[in-house]
Amino acid sequence: MKILVTGAAGFIGFHLSERLLAEGHTVVGVDNINDYYDVNLKYARLKELGIGREDAEVFYKETISSINRNFKFVRLNLEDKEELFQLFATENFEVVCNLAAQAGVRYSIENPNVYIQSNIVGFLNILECCRHHEIKHLVYASSSSVYGMNKKVPFSEEDIVDNPVSLYAATKKSNELMAHTYSHLYKIPTTGLRFFTVYGPWGRPDMAPILFADAISNNRPIKVFNNGDMERDFTYIDDIVEGVKRVIEKSVEERGLYKIYNIGNNDSVKLLDFITQMETSLGKEATKEMLPMQMGDVKKTWANVDGLIKDYNYSPNTSLSTGIKEFINWFKDFYIES
């Protein structure tokens, strides 16, 4: 299959590209390489995919991977409609997987505009490109944050998600509504995947696992919000990538044009237990700075993944201890020993 992966220099997009290539697919990766977090990490991920920094830095330059001829990277902004249309016109993608977005709940409090540009305008451009080219399936990233302050657990796709508590969540819910419209009007098959706190090697430096690992390794206190009374459905990256791959590869015939699925680990882990596992893997105790709840944050997430199990035989099977060990091994290798 020929697949467009947007956000290919990002955490999930990088892993997904690597996995799709290993399965023999042809992948075109795009990313604007924004500096929301350290760009060196984004370039290092691209290097793993065989794309050198000096090539990746140049906007609109198409670079073929030095390690896999089936991978090509182009730096561009989703907001750049003309360039995006041009790419669709020349590449004839079968499937589009839109992972590019301005992520992060807390950042959206200070920087609302960038969320509207990347997540709304950018997503509209993706939809328009899919509409005007014969795309067999659009798979896109939504988020567990659409559940807002939902108290009923585990979170089900049937739950009402009309009460987002951050602009980030509002843009993700908007994406689901926009996709519905395009599926309905233009018969484009779409799948929204609500990711739940993904962690693992090459993870995001704005998320708790790296923030914690970095602070603990450098003898700094870790910030523990809501006095540690938080629970997350932490999902290991390989389980996520396996689930996304299954959705990309299977025809939508049996399940209908428009679908939304939770993609999590089907479990909720206490934040303090997560920290304990990290302490064990790092061989070091954390100093915890207990803080109140942050604006826009939610106390607990837990995914019901029955829909994905039924339609795609999804089975997340990485234990927390294995996942954290893998993550810490990478963290030490990338940040401490390199």
Ligand SMILES: NC(=O)c1ccc[n+]([C@@H]2O[C@H](COP(=O)([O-])OP(=O)(O)OC[C@H]3O[C@@H](n4cnc5c(N)ncnc54)[C@H](O)[C@@H]3O)[C@@H](O)[C@H]2O)c1
């Ligand atoms: N990681 C998680 O736990 C998690 C949870 C819920 C939802 N998600 C969603 O999954 C997707 C991937 O997340 P991630 O963790 O890999 O994030 P990430 O920030 O590592 O990757 C996103 C990539 O998109 C790129 N990008 C942002 N705006 C762009 C634009 N306008 N044009 C082109 N490229 C742009 C960024 O440079 C970045 O490399 C995002 O849509 C995110 O909202 C992630």
